[in-house]
Amino acid sequence: MSIFLFVVFILLIFINVPISIALGSASLIFFLVSGNFPLELIPQRMFAALDSFPLMAAPFFILAGKLMEHGGISQRLIDFAQSLVGQLRGGLAHVGIVTCIFFAALSGSGSATTAAVGSILIPYMVKEGYDRAFSTAVQAAGGTTGIVIPPSVPLILYGVSAGVSVSSLFIAGIIPGLMIGLSLILVSYVISVIKGYQGTQDKMNVKKLAVSFRKAFLSLLMPVIILGGIYGGIFTPTEASVVAVVYGFFIGFFVYRQINFSVLREILVSSVVTTSVILLLISTASLFGMILTRERIPQTVAETFMDSPLTPLIIMLLVNVFLLIVGTFMETIASVIILTPILLPVVTGLGMDPIHFGIVMIANLSIGLITPPVGINLFVGSQVGQVPYEKLVRAILPFLVMMIVDVLLLTFLPGISMFLVDVLES
Template sequence: MNWTEIAILVLTFVVLLGIGVPVAYSIGLSSLVTILITMDPVIAFTTLAQRMATGIDSFSLLAIPFFVLAGQLMNKGGIASRLIDLARAMVGPLPGGLAFINILACMLFGAISGSSVAAASAIGGFMVPRMEKEGYDKAFGAAVNLTSASTGLVIPPSNILIVFSLASGGVSIAALFLAGYIPGLLIGLALMIVAGVVALKKGYKSNETTGVKIFFKSFFGALPSLLLLVIVIGGIIAGIFTATEASAIAVLYTLILSMVVYKEVKYKDLPRILLDTTLTTTIVLMLVATSMGMSWVLSYENIPQGVSDFLLNVSDNPVVILLIINLLLLAVGTFMDMTPAVLIFTPIFLPVVVQMGMNPIHFGIVMVMNLCIGLCTPPVGSLLFVGCSVAGLSIQKVLKPLLPLFLAMIAVLLLVTYVPALSLWLPELFGY
């Protein structure tokens, strides 16, 4: 492992980010500068371009544009309002009920759409003003909204779990989907506990009413949306179709749901939805391509083996090694988007944890949970920016109420890290 080349890679990447170069270009350019030191320019350019092209030449990655399109249709198709009605009927009358509604609705919408940003904007756009109107602190409402939206990246279907499957060399997507359920629900539960404590402390009451009739009305109103989870995840687990095929089925189902059943999406809306999907997919796949190029550079410089040797020399105690990896991933998540972080750091850390006997499925969930927390933290947390934008608040005002929710997410992360059964029980139950 050549420390000079590592220093050049890191320094170039940090400088490019610091001067405002987009993340994908920063990753690609820093990788190119690094290999230009040891390769002829023609070979360096050709090799990096080849690695970027082959990096996105994957059948599994076809699921990403389909799930993005399904999420766009859900965002416009009236699904959010129906999920909010269901959440209101389930937890609305409890003390601090509006905070619980926000959390539960974000979990449901994030799980169905697979997009945390869509959950934060769709649910937050309705719930944060409603919470403020009922006397809740607006910053607290924004903090609840943006942290609970992150659960959609752990609870399947999740694009980032598909990316981890690619980066890990083929860990089963179905197994990763199953592994995400319990950790995702635990994050939501922990956030509800914190929100409940805050509500009791500050005297936030609920004016919501519910009953059997209201519950069943809201449940059947949201049932067509909830059935998407059954169709997609059930079909994958039963072996009826692959994750990629499931993503195409999700698009067809949400198109019918949004245009025929709920009638919220019109034909005139489709060009804009398709354009937004194309832009999002382009950004994601550009990140994937350049990140795969950087992953090859890291491998070429023998960095994963060097990091593995270094960590194992620090300690041979799995508890200590996992704590160090968690701290490193939490730090990475504060300045790097999830997709490149998974593609770059999975080949570095996965060999270390596998050598310690950790199941790759378990590690995939731990990694994604770490990076989900990073989405809620400055300086580049996308959920933090979206949540603050939806609420019309500065980041500084949201940070104080965000802190206890942030600590709750870290507590669940540590629990899942050191209790493998929480993420492995369902995959093992279904034979993965």
């Protein structure tokens, strides 16, 4: 019967049924065909999946991210990043990635980061002589840090699904997110040297750096408040998400004055739509996951790997390849919710810490943001940068290869993810 469940689900996906509807429909059909489950269990299970205090952080961080996206912080972050790294070869490319890192720590969204930074920086890079496809690829790749660096909605959903601390996941994501960002800067530097792109004409200017930092200070302060508050014991991650909303609204409305009531209405509507899609996906995925658990699919997968002659190294490589393939055609949030119950018993059976695996999983799935055919950052970048999709795919390949190397490093060097967690929890 479990094979029947997957066959129905894959058929629905194949005919372009939205993932949340496909999950719910496949589960309902399984209920009707098997006859082993009372139908009233469906709404009960779907509601129970959403009745979670840690999960409340997701819609609030989504709203906070959209407030920041529309709140006038992009240009300030770009100016600050340019004063930091603009003088290097290919300086504007590095500015784009550094700005994406800063913005990712505010929005927690890969596509929002790509859109907000790219809409300003891509035209500027093209004007300065950079190839349009390369300029767009830089922003699309830089946007992937949005789901690794906290606050990150996929990290929250992984924490809820795996039953691990969201606070610890946030802390564990800091160094990996920065590492991925720095590796992307390395790629952009090499490409810039090959193509002869120069840095900005201005030399490092301490005064200019101080001025740009002062203008961007309130924006940069937000992740400090969130993470500092969580680990200072002032508030939980869920409470931190509400603080982020209040802070984002205050800066955008009263300080930067980029948000008015018309923009606020747009932000609220967009946040409600995004949240509704995610919550529907969570509830139907929970129903799907309940069937998998009762059919012992996760346990069977774990036992199969544990009883196989494969070494732990090979098993982890296979898990990474599997996540990489799934990320190419399935949306990140859906992948996290569906695959966490299946893969977690496998990796914990190998002795891997669930928090470490969470970072590896999210970093791996972040590659899917820039991988055809689903890669949402590619679609956003193509629209913002006015680049044909096929041309952008070719330009993104060097960044794609580097991110695969990053994931392998994160997998087999757990200290990268766990160092700050061990220090703060010791």
